[in-house]
Amino acid sequence: MDLFGNKRTAEDNLLPYDGIVNYFGPILPPNKAHQYFLDLLTTIEWKHDEAIIYGKHIITKRKAAWYGDKEYEYTYSNTTKKALPWTKELLELKLLIERLSFTKFNSCLLNLYHNGEEGMTWHSDDEKSLGRNTIIASVSLGAERKFSFKHKQTKATISLNLEPGSLLLMKGSTQTNWLHSLPKSKKIITPRINLTFRTIVDQ
Numbered sequence: 001m002d003l004f005g006n007k008r009t010a011e012d013n014l015l016p017y018d019g020i021v022n023y024f025g026p027i028l029p030p031n032k033a034h035q036y037f038l039d040l041l042t043t044i045e046w047k048h049d050e051a052i053i054y055g056k057h058i059i060t061k062r063k064a065a066w067y068g069d070k071e072y073e074y075t076y077s078n079t080t081k082k083a084l085p086w087t088k089e090l091l092e093l094k095l096l097i098e099r100l101s102f103t104k105f106n107s108c109l110l111n112l113y114h115n116g117e118e119g120m121t122w123h124s125d126d127e128k129s130l131g132r133n134t135i136i137a138s139v140s141l142g143a144e145r146k147f148s149f150k151h152k153q154t155k156a157t158i159s160l161n162l163e164p165g166s167l168l169l170m171k172g173s174t175q176t177n178w179l180h181s182l183p184k185s186k187k188i189i190t191p192r193i194n195l196t197f198r199t200i201v202d203q
């Protein structure tokens, strides 16, 4: 709801300037969202992420996985992953998201946060392989979590709750001008899965 009692819709831009973020709210009924959550828990090849940060070998508590049309390579924090072939559930979700966003995606990064002690620090998804003004579609399953944006220059921040079964689109110059994060919270004791559908420009 805004100040005037009007309901927010997917057309509203959550960012005041320098980028576009659309929140669709739940796009799956609760029972379907829960079934996808359970299916993805067992069918995805979850692995603890390894990273080299300040020369130190780190193994994250959070688990991750990388899928795509081809064996796309995904590199961050000095480690590289090769995309695995789509599973049945991922293809179904990809088709649904493509219909709602009028956008084609060729890859998906998944994250599994076991509870609120796991999160993701401020970053932008501005890897060269995504190209400029890339569109990222983020689907959330499981625990509801807070998600925040911070402008790189003005430091303005915007937060929202990502509900289970919901869709969030980040587009335009969002990744150039804004950071985003999934803050940790001691109150959250149940797991969450996040899928970010992406488009890798040809490698």
Ligand SMILES: O=C(O)CCC(=O)C(=O)O
Pocket (backbone or CB within 6 Å): 109, 111, 120, 125, 138, 147, 162, 180, 182, 194, 196
């Ligand atoms: O878990 C989330 O909602 C965000 C994940 C994210 O920012 C990413 O995978 O780049």
Ligand SMILES: [Fe+2]
Pocket (backbone or CB within 6 Å): 123, 124, 125, 180
């Ligand atoms: Fe991100």
